[in-house]
Amino acid sequence: MTTVTTPVPSDSIAEPWATEQTITCRDDRVGLRAVIAIDDTTLGPGFGGVRLRTYPSTEAAAREAQRLAAAMTLKHALAELPYGGAKSVVMLDGPAPAPGSPQRRALFARFGEMIARTAGYYVPGVDMGTLLEDMQTIRDDGGARAFCDEVSPSPFTARGVYQAMRAAAVHHHGEGGLAGLHVVVQGVGSVGAEVARLAHTDGARLTVADVDTARAQELARELGGDTVAADEAAFHEADVFSPCAIARVVTHDNIARIPARIIAGAANDTLDDPGCAEALREAGITFVPDFVANAGGVIQVHGGVVGWSDEETLAAVDRIGGRVTGLLESAQEHGITPLAAALQRASTVLGREISA
Ligand code: NAI
Numbered sequence: 472m473t474t475v476t477t478p479v480p481s482d483s484i485a486e487p488w489a490t491e492q493t494i495t496c497r498d499d500r501v502g503l504r505a506v507i508a509i510d511d512t513t514l515g516p517g518f519g520g521v522r523l524r525t526y527p528s529t530e531a532a533a534r535e536a537q538r539l540a541a542a543m544t545l546k547h548a549l550a551e552l553p554y555g556g557a558k559s560v561v562m563l564d565g566p567a568p569a570p571g572s573p574q575r576r577a578l579f580a581r582f583g584e585m586i587a588r589t590a591g592y593y594v595p596g597v598d599m600g601t602l603l604e605d606m607q608t609i610r611d612d613g614g615a616r617a618f619c620d621e622v623s624p625s626p627f628t629a630r631g632v633y634q635a636m637r638a639a640a641v642h643h644h645g646e647g648g649l650a651g652l653h654v655v656v657q658g659v660g661s662v663g664a665e666v667a668r669l670a671h672t673d674g675a676r677l678t679v680a681d682v683d684t685a686r687a688q689e690l691a692r693e694l695g696g697d698t699v700a701a702d703e704a705a706f707h708e709a710d711v712f713s714p715c716a717i718a719r720v721v722t723h724d725n726i727a728r729i730p731a732r733i734i735a736g737a738a739n740d741t742l743d744d745p746g747c748a749e750a751l752r753e754a755g756i757t758f759v760p761d762f763v764a765n766a767g768g769v770i771q772v773h774g775g776v777v778g779w780s781d782e783e784t785l786a787a788v789d790r791i792g793g794r795v796t797g798l799l800e801s802a803q804e805h806g807i808t809p810l811a812a813a814l815q816r817a818s819t820v821l822g823r824e825i826s827a
Pocket residue numbers: 599624625626628657658659660661662663680681682683686701702715716717718737738739765768
């Protein structure tokens with residue numbers, strides 16, 4: 472009698488046809504299990520970061536890679552960059568190998584070889600858990616093209632988020648921008664701390680939150696602001712809420728508890744589901760789509776590729792402000808959400824219908 476083994480659902484790819492390509496990579500000799508999702512290459516090679524973390528299942532890892540890759544497609548389309556959308560995740564089953572260790576180098580060298588097999592259709596960069604030196608290993612030992620191998624994109628991402636936030640404030644409150652407004656930043660790591668500093672320089676009052684409470688307290692002292700518990704940040708009295716840490720902080724269940732009238736941050740996938748955008752609009756809250764606000768990093772990367780001067784790069788990042796103004800005006804004019812306006816724009820650029 473033959474025994475048929477049925478694949479366990481949690482070990483299957485979540486959405487087999489969600490992307491142009493979803494590739495699994497495995498090499499037990501170096502402990503590599505990774506998923507590369509190439510969402511759409513209409514505009515150019517798929518570019519997106521490598522995320523290094525633990526996942527409850529292969530399905531969860533694949534789903535995250537695919538979701539984030541789709542967001543990269545939108546990000547590049549809205550920022551008018553010649554890249555497609557892609558993302559990869561390297562699954563950990565314990566603590567990450569230490570930076571500089573032979574294990575880490577072997578892991579990323581092998582992953583680089585797997586990336587090289589995509590023949591340039593996937594170009595990696597840094598993301599949660601990965602470092603510039605990992606991109607150098609992918610490039611030098613793996614033989615693959617890699618971005619973010621010399622300069623951190625985070626300060627540019629922060630500057631773009633700040634410009635997005637400021638544009639939304641001007642849309643709501645007039646030319647004064649952020650002056651006198653209360654801004655709450657959730658997550659004050661490399662992007663959030665800089666967003667807080669830029670908003671402070673512009674005259675905003677700051678409240679900051681981080682699971683690393685010492686980090687939040689130190690920044691609050693620097694800016695003369697306050698702190699709030701990390702999981703209460705969205706519900707703290709404020710004019711602007713800036714999520715710069717984890718995904719899916721806005722849910723259908725918690726929108727009624729959000730006092731801010733503007734949400735603009737760096738965190739990818741801020742909405743638990745796209746339907747939250749309409750619920751936010753009905754609640755009178757302007758949500759700047761994350762993939763529009765957080766494009767500063769990829770714009771800087773592109774500037775490096777094509778040889779822009781520092782001034783040209785900063786000017787291109789600052790254009791995120793004008794883009795947000797355009798989306799908010801278009802959304803207002805047509806009675807739709809800024810997310811719907813952004814998806815309409817992406818549909819035009821990509822030449823296919825993209826719905827939420
Ligand atoms: P980071 O790792 O430097 O900082 C994240 C901060 O959030 C840390 O201080 C961490 O302690 C804190 N944190 C973690 N969980 C939290 C929670 N539940 N509540 C409050 N704080 C929490 O990361 P980075 O680079 O600043 O990125 C922030 C977000 O922006 C991430 O979602 C990332 O995917 C997104 N992003 C970052 C880009 C970049 O250029 N770094 C580009 C586009 C998006």
